Amino acid sequence: MQTLNWKVMTLSLGLFSGFSFILCVAWGLVVPPDVHGTRLLEMFLPGFVWLTPGTFVLGLVETIVIGAYVGFVFTPIHNAVASHWR
Numbered sequence: 663m664q665t666l667n668w669k670v671m672t673l674s675l676g677l678f679s680g681f682s683f684i685l686c687v688a689w690g691l692v693v694p695p696d697v698h699g700t701r702l703l704e705m706f707l708p709g710f711v712w713l714t715p716g717t718f719v720l721g722l723v724e725t726i727v728i729g730a731y732v733g734f735v736f737t738p739i740h741n742a743v744a745s746h747w748r
Contacts, residue, residue, distance in 0.1 A: 663744040663747070663748065664744075665740075665741045665744060665745070666737045666740055666741055667737070668733070668734060668737040668738065671733035671734075671736065671737040672730045672733035672734045672737070673730070673733070674733060675729040675730060675732050675733035675736075676726045676727070676729040676730035676733065677726070677729070678729055679725040679726055679728060679729025679730075679732075680722055680725055680726040680729065682725070683721055683722055683725040683726075684722070686698075686699060686703065687703075687713065687718065687721075690703075690712070690713070691713075700712040703721065707720070707721045707724045707725070708724070709724075710724070
């Protein structure tokens with residue numbers, strides 16, 4: 663099994679998380695308020711309030727950082743487990 667590069671995984675998951683946040687906000691702007699996850703975003707992203715330009719940027723930065731953190735932590739764990747099972 664191939665080992666993962668931590669730089670690639672960190673950047674990939676950071677960008678994926680940011681893109682997913684943008685899709686969630688776009689979904690929230692299109693559908694009725696009863697259907698979108700405003701409360702969920704406000705619970706998980708400190709300082710995020712639906713929807714002002716400043717908190718949109720804050721939420722975007724927070725999701726990118728969280729995604730990058732997941733990639734940074736996941737990669738060495740994956741590589742260690744993969745090397746153990748070779």
